[in-house]
Amino acid sequence: MDPRFSPHNTHRESVGEFAKRDPNLKQMIKLPLPYRSPLLDRLKLLGPGVYSLTGGRQIGKTTVLKQWMAELLKSGTDAERICYLAGELIDDHHTLVRLITEQVTEWEGRGPGYLLVDEVTYIREWDKGVKFLADAGTLEDIVLMLSGSDSALIQEARMRFPGRRGASSIVDFHIGPLTFSEYVDLAKRIPTAGRHSLLGPKPSITESTRRLVDAEFLRYLAHGGFLRAINDMALSDSILPSTFATYGDWIRGDMLKRGKQEHYLREILAAIAGRYGTQVTWNALSRDLSIDHPATVADYVALLASMDAVFVQPALLEDKLTAAPRKARRVMFADPFIMHAVSSWLRPDPDPFRHRVEPMLRDPEWSGRIAEACAVTLVRRFYPTYYIKAEGEVDIAYIEGKRFQPIEVKWTQQLRPKELKQIARYRNGKIWSRSWSTDETGGIPVEPLPLALYRLGGASRLPG
Template sequence: MRIDELYVLNPWWREPKSIYTDRYIVAFQHSVFKHYPEKLFLSIQKDKPGIYTIRGPRQIGKTTFLKMYIKNLLESGVKPTNLIFLTCDGIKDRFELGDMLTIYLQTYGSKSNQLNYILVDEVTVIKDWQLTMKYLADLGMFDKSVVILTGSSAYDLKHSSEKLPGRKGQGKDLVYMPITFNEYLENIGIRVEKLSLSDILSLTEDEINKLRLEYGFIKEHFFRYLSTGGFPRVIGEFLEKGTVQESINIYKDFVLGDAEKYIGSRTKVLEILRKLPEIVGQRFSWNSLVDIFSG
């Protein structure tokens, strides 16, 4: 990535209102199903330095979250150049990542008590990224910054962030999970009375039948929820098109792409997936699966 590309990734440095035309913001505003991850926003203390990691599955909305976070900061009066967004898809290695962050902080690092906000998307794409973050943290370059790192590799992000002990400040490790069924219902305007287990067990047969009658329509929504996995983008596609084929194709490409990246073969993973239905619910040997990879 070239230095001048930072201005392309961060157009609000030139024109703060450009955040409103960001494709992720526009897509969110036009989405049939909008989920605002309020708990995630509240988990980040924007007035205290810290290093946060956000891990979650692909297409859950991590990039959209970062863009919405930038929008909120700009609307709250944060100086545009105090914000930087980086996507690691275009960064060669951890050394280039370190150079980009160093140049930014040397150029726009706050000289007052104001904080800088450093948002790095898909950091797990870069091998040994934690070494760069540790190095910069040890130099004190993040002492006046809120750093947010996202990644789709849960194992990498969790275990790599553990190598930053004592350097996160007020930061923490966060998880961006698919929405719950209750959140799904609330989003489409359906409120369901909440009952504890003891309340349910104390209901009479007539009361149970009454609930079945009142909430019978919920079953249809539950099957829709199961079909979409609680992923806002997938839910939006289903509500708009009645199918999730586009999302299925996207995830298929992700899985096969990772297979090629980590084991060097898409074919072997497809063979595993074809074999799984045959062994579900049966005893099997891990060696039988290994044979597929070594065959």
């Protein structure tokens, strides 16, 4: 093996010492809240084929790959038949083909092998290399996992080798930040009985559990689902400046690598933050910026979306259950932590958490905007998600089956009837609010926002 890859393949020297010597795993086991992704249960079932793992920067893709390696070893897979390659160390597809061919030749006739190529998009024309290897039969007995942070780029490249992916029913995997429920179950600040009660009838939830879940949601509005920020707060009730800086640097670096201009990026990110939660058009944004053409704005935002940095929420065509192409969109950051990290990058501060994040979350208007965006971006993890633009506006309209479910998010204790006129038009409308004391208003069911988000997408699970 090329010695450059040795630090990430220490299992070949000692299986028993792998977790202690691997650079990612040894950092993970030191954390107060180490996390095992449920995705690992699906990865261990994979047979030979070409697979992809996508997700935003700093989300833990590399750690998941290393955990997968550790679990393969634990299940009895020969250490010599697992190989991790760091994409940033591979120049082009010629080098990729050579490295994989050499490894597969070494494995020949000895059963399936596992090849993990991390951040494959660093490799120039990597897809040509994978297609060549697949066509040549080199990957016939190989589980090849390709990871990357640009989901659109990988999706586009995958189309160049259809029919060469393998027999597994699912070949493309995606990981995101922890959902609110995943965070709560990981942190275990709420006792097990309390977390069980959150999945039952609302009257069975005690006052102490209600206070705890509210407190956890306020923490989530600061650190989001990013494990590094979650662990920072678990250690010190703060998020380190370096944690914010690392994410900001990654966004900047990835955009520059794709030929984008830093000053345009700054303008667009500042515009997204400044118009948070409001309707925008690319034409209106471009008029307010130094960028001449709205297509340039759209291009930058699309790239940020493909990197899981932002979510573009279209308006809903209610009769067709599809996006309304001519209506304004809403653009928001894909996780609360990203909002804070981008703000810190745009306006550097020696202590962003104390000087920016905490004041922002104490401000009723800004905390409301962040809570609403948090709800939208969590719902879209489970359902196609739009908003309704009619006489009034409804924050969320997600598609479930053959109908849409409209939800108005009001991160306030008081609900004003004049703000609920549009949601009141829908028989199945709901309100997610800050209050635990209101069950309905004007005939519209009301649910506490933290409770709704905890139950989202997993009401049948039993927290441990």
